[in-house]
Amino acid sequence: MADLTRPYDVLVIGGGNAALCAAVTAREAGASVLLLESAPKAFRGGNSRHTRNFRGMHQAPTKVLTGSYLEDEYWDDLHRVTGGITDEPLARMTIRVSAEMTPWMEACGVRFQPALSGTLSLSRTNAFFLGGGKALLNAYYATAERLGVDILYDAEVTNLLLDDGFVRAAEFNHRGFPARATARCVVAAAGGFQANLDWMRQYWGDAVDNFVIRGTPYAKGRVLKTLLDQGVAPVGDPTQFHAVALDARSPQFDGGISTRLDSVPFSVVLNREGKRFYDEGEDVWPKRYAIWGRLIAQQPGQIAYSICDAKAFSLFMPSVYPAMKADTLGELAHKLGIDAGQVEQVVADYNRAVQPGRFDSTGLDACRTEGLDPPKTHWARRIDEPPFYGYPLRPGITFTYLGVKVNENARVLMADGKPSANLFASGEIMAGNILGRGYLAGFGMTIGTVFGRIAGREAARTARN
Amino acid sequence: MGDMPQPTEAMTDARHDMEICNACRYCEGFCAVFPAMQLHRAFTDGDLNYLANLCHGCQGCFYACQYAPPHPWGINVPQAFAALRVESYAEHAWPRPMARLFTRNGTVVSLLTALAVALVLLIAGALQSPDVMLRAHTGPGAFFAVISYRAMVWTAGAVFMFALLAMAMSTASFWRASGGGAPSAAALARALHDAMTLRNLGGGGDGCNYPGEGFSHLRRWLHHAMAYGFLLCFASTSVATIYHHALGLVAPYDLLSVPVLLGTIGGILMLIGTIGLLWLKILADPAPAARAVLGGEYAMLILLAAVAKTGLLLLVFRATPAMGWLLAVHLGFVLALFLAAPYSKFIHGLFRTAALIRSHVERRGSAA
DSSP states (O other): OOOTTSOEEEEEEOOSHHHHHHHHHHHHTTOOEEEEOSSOGGGOSGGGGGOOEEEOOBSSOOSSOOSOBOHHHHHHHHHHHHTTOSOHHHHHHHHHHHTTHHHHHHHTTOOBOOTTSSSGGGTTTEEEBTTOHHHHHHHHHHHHHHHTOEEESSEEEEEEEEETTEEEEEEEEETTEEEEEOEEEEEEOOOOSTTOHHHHHHHHGGGGGGOEEOSOTTOOOHHHHHHHHTTBOEESOTTOEEEEEEETTSOSBOOGGGGBOOOGGGSEEEETTSOBOSOTTSSOHHHHHHHHHHHHHTSGGGOEEEEEOHHHHTTSOOOSSOOEEESSHHHHHHHHTSOHHHHHHHHHHHHHHBOOOOOOTTSOOSOOBSSOSSOOOSSOOOOOSSSEEEEEEEEEEEEEOOEEOBOTTOEEEBTTSOEEEEEEEOGGGTGGGTOOSSOOTTHHHHHHHHHHHHHHHHHHHHHHO | OOSOOOOOHHHHHHHHHHHHHHHHOTTTTTOSHHHHHTTOSSOOHHHHHHHHHHOOOOOHHHHHOTTOTTSTTOOOHHHHHHHHHHHHHHHTOSSGGGGGGGTTHHHHHHHHHHHHHHHHHHHHHHHSOHHHHTSOOOSTTHHHHHSOHHHHHHHHHHHHHHHHHHHHHHHHHHHHHTTOOOOOHHHHHHHHHHHHHTGGGSGGGTOBOOSSSSOBSHHHHHHHHHHHHHHHHHHHHHHHHHIIIIIOOOSSOOTTSHHHHHHHHHHHHHHHHHHHHHHHHHHSOSTTSOHHHHHHHHHHHHHHHHHHHHHHHHHHTTTSTTHHHHHHHHHHHHHHHHHHGGGSGGGHHHHHHHHHHHHHHHHHTOOO
């Protein structure tokens, strides 16, 4: 049972992957550990609950990864997606340490799918959790409980009392009642602020009411805010977030992975005014899905409509909500709530622009348009075979980039550049140090695991000295 | 055609779950259900009945699910499928009117058991004088002094043949509804292997999440004890039949004879298995369970335990005056088991095996 009258060696704030890795590591090192998770038990785990895999460097095939994935290739991938908005020494350190993680994860009860199963295109670079992120969290929580980490659910930290970079105490609400915890060291692993719509509104105005938050509703960013307000150095662009195209019918929070739609490359996508606005066939979907959230966020009403015909319908993953379906384009437009004449006109123009070519859904093919603006450069086939199918799309926010600055020991840095004496950070709250823009599948879990381990180790060491 | 039949609540729940699961697919590594699901974009009633019977109820997907209750989507595949399975047994029951026995199946099996035991006791009591029932009998033919060999063989034979026929008709109907066709020998062999090893209760090596969130192989081993124990008891009866007819050896047999050894080991295994499974069921997390079907499951486990226990008691006390009514009670439970078999949880083994065959056929793409 948690005992709030005594100081713990290590207080971990958060309940996702990064928090659990820190808590288990600190406890393994002999520290007494209290973990405060803001969600109730059923929704514990932050956004990790919706994750699926871990990107790991490896020299040779392992039980859970095929081929090899070396530091330079990994770094190149990261450098490309971030456009250089990263910290090379921290990033390379993360990449190197990622190679040592899976045996420790397995020792904590995390189970992986065997290599060569699952989403094949990623089996070389990414290890897939058997059952996904919630199964991984269950394993970590079971391990933490077995080792004697004290865990409080429904415990939202509202304030950290900082004194010249030294954390004196944490104030939190526990099941609606104010409480206070003290510890020799603190690990902040409480995620970003994407579920805090009022904060998002500062940058995006009322458009946020049309955003879908893919993950946990508990990522309010209160710990991030209290730290930045008290002189911790910020990192990352506060206005930016990672967003994908989602079914517009998704719940506002917590719809997770299954609300995504893969129909775009095999469709034309129109905005509310019935106009196309971007090349749907620019590249294979795994390389392009992440730009569509932003594209739709910039359209009027933050909504778009993906339209395809019968021959395209079976080419993408089934959707969680049934497609709108009609025998004519006009009827489909009516169902989607956009102007029928406009839709028929745009599709007719598109159909006329489609060039003959060999269609290949699995790679960059030769099917493209000619004389259309914007063009569709691959998988462009005439939309003429009823029934026609449509989906409404909205931007789905995965995470925000704003965070706290840390050094290679996961120690939080103050605005004057001095490291905090007893405050560490791991996970989404510091991921912006390394991933300042863009996204690499499974890399959030890698940052959380690597920095969780480092933060737990360093916090335990500092507390016990 | 008149009105389209409304889909049942279990069917609606199963379809809701599978449509969301098919857009998520995180559970693909757990068992045969999810790879089978991924071969579909939409789910007919027949598809869902098939997938429900492919599900072994390991509960791995429930604890791993990001959409499990209290998430508003409330995904609970083991619960939805457990409820749907029982509906599929009813849908394919033979003869058709027996379908209604699957509603309140716990009560039905319990009543049937009580009646069968009472009936055998009453008939034995009516046909035999109290003196015969309450006296010790020994030597060849001792059992038949209490219940005549003819009565035993004709009743047992008729009930057994009917149960076999009813179960075969049900399973064939289920097979046709799930797609029909003739499976390849390879698919049959793989399915049989999966059924006999309960591979799908392995959960990727660490066992299933039963009775709670932790991983355990206990349920699998207890089910093995029960199922193989039952098969050993069945083998014992078969050997005894051959002894009687082919070799002219009349029961009771020596303690070290083949029928008694098979029956004793089988009975002990059945007793361990059924009591263990009952114990796990009492401990089990109610969240992924389907309440409505629990009664039928308890009733069948208790009936199997009663068959095993009375069989073993009969062996222990066969030379005492208790033998007469112990034999009648044991035969009453056995009669109840075979009468109930086509209309109870007992049928799941056949539907499950048929579903496993279908999954191997589909995976190989060797049948339409």
